[in-house]
Amino acid sequence: MIESMPTAPSPGTGLRIEGLSRRLGQRTLLAELNLQVGPGECLALLGPSGCGKTTTLRLLAGLDAASAGRILLDGRDITQQSAGERRVAMVFQSYALYPHLSVADNLALGLRIRGMPSKEREGRIAAVLELLQLTELRQRRPAQLSGGQRQRVALARALLRQPRLVLLDEPMSNLDGQLREELRPELRRLLCGGEQPVVYVTHDQQEAMGMADRIAVLRDGALQQVGSARELYERPANRFVAAFLGRPAINLLPASGPRQLGLRPEHLQPVRQGGIAARLQRREWWGNQQLLWLETAQGDLRMLVAADQSLPEQLQLGWRPEHELWFDSHSGERLAAL
Amino acid sequence: MKEQRLNSSWVNSLLMLPALVLLAIVFAWPLLDSAWLSTQASSVLTGLTPLANGGANWQRLLGDARFWQDAAVTLRFAGVSVALELVLGLAMALLLHQPSRGRGWLRALTLLPWALPTTVLALGWRWIYNDPYGPLNAILRACGAAPFGFLTTPASTWLFTVLADVWKTTPFVALLLLAGLQSIPAELEESLVLEGASPGQILRRLTLPLLKPWISLALLFRLAQALGVFDLVQVLTRGGPAGSTESLALYAYLNAMRFLDFGYSATLVIATFLLLVLLTALGWLLLRRRALEPSR
Amino acid sequence: MKGLLLLWSLAPLAWQLYTSLVTPEALVSGSVGTSGSFWTLENYRQVWLADPPIWRYLLNSAVVGAATTALTLTLAVPCAYGLQRQGGRLRWLVTLALLATAIFPTVLLFLALLQLARALGLANNLLALSLPYTALCLPLAVLLLRAAFADLPPDLEDAARLEGMNLPRRLRHVLLPLLAPSLASTAILVFLFSWNEYPIALTWISRPELLTLPPAIARIAGSSLFTVPYGAFAAATVLGSLPLLLLVLIFQRSIVSGLTQGAIKG
Numbered sequence: 075m076i077e078s079m080p081t082a083p084s085p086g087t088g089l090r091i092e093g094l095s096r097r098l099g100q101r102t103l104l105a106e107l108n109l110q111v112g113p114g115e116c117l118a119l120l121g122p123s124g125c126g127k128t129t130t131l132r133l134l135a136g137l138d139a140a141s142a143g144r145i146l147l148d149g150r151d152i153t154q155q156s157a158g159e160r161r162v163a164m165v166f167q168s169y170a171l172y173p174h175l176s177v178a179d180n181l182a183l184g185l186r187i188r189g190m191p192s193k194e195r196e197g198r199i200a201a202v203l204e205l206l207q208l209t210e211l212r213q214r215r216p217a218q219l220s221g222g223q224r225q226r227v228a229l230a231r232a233l234l235r236q237p238r239l240v241l242l243d244e245p246m247s248n249l250d251g252q253l254r255e256e257l258r259p260e261l262r263r264l265l266c267g268g269e270q271p272v273v274y275v276t277h278d279q280q281e282a283m284g285m286a287d288r289i290a291v292l293r294d295g296a297l298q299q300v301g302s303a304r305e306l307y308e309r310p311a312n313r314f315v316a317a318f319l320g321r322p323a324i325n326l327l328p329a330s331g332p333r334q335l336g337l338r339p340e341h342l343q344p345v346r347q348g349g350i351a352a353r354l355q356r357r358e359w360w361g362n363q364q365l366l367w368l369e370t371a372q373g374d375l376r377m378l379v380a381a382d383q384s385l386p387e388q389l390q391l392g393w394r395p396e397h398e399l400w401f402d403s404h405s406g407e408r409l410a411a412l
Numbered sequence: 413m414k415e416q417r418l419n420s421s422w423v424n425s426l427l428m429l430p431a432l433v434l435l436a437i438v439f440a441w442p443l444l445d446s447a448w449l450s451t452q453a454s455s456v457l458t459g460l461t462p463l464a465n466g467g468a469n470w471q472r473l474l475g476d477a478r479f480w481q482d483a484a485v486t487l488r489f490a491g492v493s494v495a496l497e498l499v500l501g502l503a504m505a506l507l508l509h510q511p512s513r514g515r516g517w518l519r520a521l522t523l524l525p526w527a528l529p530t531t532v533l534a535l536g537w538r539w540i541y542n543d544p545y546g547p548l549n550a551i552l553r554a555c556g557a558a559p560f561g562f563l564t565t566p567a568s569t570w571l572f573t574v575l576a577d578v579w580k581t582t583p584f585v586a587l588l589l590l591a592g593l594q595s596i597p598a599e600l601e602e603s604l605v606l607e608g609a610s611p612g613q614i615l616r617r618l619t620l621p622l623l624k625p626w627i628s629l630a631l632l633f634r635l636a637q638a639l640g641v642f643d644l645v646q647v648l649t650r651g652g653p654a655g656s657t658e659s660l661a662l663y664a665y666l667n668a669m670r671f672l673d674f675g676y677s678a679t680l681v682i683a684t685f686l687l688l689v690l691l692t693a694l695g696w697l698l699l700r701r702r703a704l705e706p707s708r
Numbered sequence: 709m710k711g712l713l714l715l716w717s718l719a720p721l722a723w724q725l726y727t728s729l730v731t732p733e734a735l736v737s738g739s740v741g742t743s744g745s746f747w748t749l750e751n752y753r754q755v756w757l758a759d760p761p762i763w764r765y766l767l768n769s770a771v772v773g774a775a776t777t778a779l780t781l782t783l784a785v786p787c788a789y790g791l792q793r794q795g796g797r798l799r800w801l802v803t804l805a806l807l808a809t810a811i812f813p814t815v816l817l818f819l820a821l822l823q824l825a826r827a828l829g830l831a832n833n834l835l836a837l838s839l840p841y842t843a844l845c846l847p848l849a850v851l852l853l854r855a856a857f858a859d860l861p862p863d864l865e866d867a868a869r870l871e872g873m874n875l876p877r878r879l880r881h882v883l884l885p886l887l888a889p890s891l892a893s894t895a896i897l898v899f900l901f902s903w904n905e906y907p908i909a910l911t912w913i914s915r916p917e918l919l920t921l922p923p924a925i926a927r928i929a930g931s932s933l934f935t936v937p938y939g940a941f942a943a944a945t946v947l948g949s950l951p952l953l954l955l956v957l958i959f960q961r962s963i964v965s966g967l968t969q970g971a972i973k974g
Binding site for chain 2: 709710713714716717718720721723724727735736783784786787789790791793794795796798802805806809810811812813814815816817818819820821822823824839840842843844846847850900903904906907911921922923925926938941942945948949952953955956957960961963964
């Protein structure tokens, strides 16, 4: 299947972002972003709303103008190019399908504008429709499609252009949970591993972990950390990344002097002696796991344990030293283990 | 040229420019020109060549009893007809807002008086008010009453001119207020219903406060239009009898087209304009003040 | 209540229709007179064959209306787009100017416009009449279309830009097709205004064969104040209203929703 995917013809060197910034009046939407995405690599931009991830995507697409910095695609500086010149494809959160055109015409419009001969155009459209199993739906209007079908059409329109860079803006946030999980491998199969880099914006950490080779975490327009999902989870750069990744969220104990200890709920466990004395407040059943809310001298803590584990009202909490995450209580930066 | 590289404000201004230039030519220039002309003698006596005569036109205006009468007629007409239109328009809007079968048709048919030409309708009203053959007099006759000259005495002519204007323009007010009603989420009303509010209470506590911006807009629009009333009186009554329905706009028109006194006509135009600005500004300030007060 | 509303709105119009269809004797006495008939089309024959005939005025009004509508949309679409994309002080200023001009009573402009028309030799020129008409319609048209542009999902235009479409192409292939309903309702309102405008047509046009409908009707009315041939008049008013009646009834949904949507989003 991967062989039949339309890809950029020339071998690429990927995407390189250097000191990219966007300011609007007094506000800084994105500050000095530096990133690299290799050919075929899928990078997720992850962060809460307003962190600058969509800003980054729009700068890469050429929909907004950068205040400073450069964007290099396959070695060429595209910062000054218009959106239409960049050969960048984007899948929008809303899918942005033209509501007045059929599926086939939605795909054809861009190629027609570019003056592609109708024979070649029809051939390419047929191939992409086939690839995404949309052939049956080619005469339908977007309003007559389900959410998942619309997303496939948006994807088809992106692939059709043989882009040098694929951008996806929360492409699954309008789909329901189960469909999202089913689509993740499908999306990876279609998009990643080819020639073109893929940048994927999401606020859903699970989606980022499932889709991306690497994740870049953004906050208030500033890059916090880039790395694999596992790196971010095990060695978060700071308190924000630690709190943003992992569900349920990490327990942050009250700061003791310049340092603060963070313990993930799944790393706490009951011990016979030592540890912290805790009293069970409440429990949530999660099927195979249970989340326990505990009251301790160090404040309220959450602990995630197997569902079949039965626990007394009063217990002692312990953890393995290698699971301790220490942060500078002031700056929030993670400190090397003691 | 790269599109997003262009100063976007510059592109936007360029796109707006042709329309704004035309607006300036047709709105701003006439006002400036009339203001200038109001300081000139320009009539048959001067061969319609403007000759500066200082404040002579304005002096004449202040001493012109016909101007003061027309100003009073115009103000009274605007005040009464706009007030009636707002009340009736609100009732009409509430009626049109109710869900029912054929609501679209009802709305379109109620809108007809507003959509048809004023001159045509004014002519129609002249016939309806006709003494003794009009339908209103036919009804009076059928009831055994004597025929009534609707357009013969100053007082009744004024009243029935107002009525014709109310009939013609209420649908527009209703349409604006209907837009306002449609913008109020149904859940708000439903939650009040759940709290046991009566329809009257809902209207007073919820609908009217939320409708305020639309009422203000309708008021300003109708006030400005009514102060410039021309078509209706020109065709229905020609300003008569005894000037009882002569509006300022009609007087200005007569000065230009009948008496060929362009200088004085311009003076009347500018005087009407100043009155209009004064009243709408006053209305605006009052409405703004009201809107800024904390709602109880 | 609804019956009352319909009676109030339609009875005066129905009376015109009735008047136009009966003989003078029937009109006066309510019964068949010496002519021996009650209903007649004589009134219509009379205005149709008058000099100039009524269809001349209808045609003139239609020509001015079509030209005004085309010109207004041509100017209003780019202006509305620019205004919608524009931010800050300029947007506020232009919107305020549009609102002020939209409520402005146009009769106050007649004198200066008449002088302008004479100076430029535009008097007695039907198509030239559409210039001031366009200006008078622009404020409302721009405000309505700006609201319609604001209503479009911004992603659609971004997607079109990514496909390399410049502004004229985006308008043609993506934005305007989606705006079709708003364009239609705006066009109808502009046409209505143009069809009904009186003071400017009254002062610009003096040659009888060039009159638009409103001054033509008023002129007949003024010519004989005391012996008005009401039957013929009613026929003229019915014929003059018919095109608008059809327009309003055919596009009722579009007009009402266009106006109300525009007002809400504006």
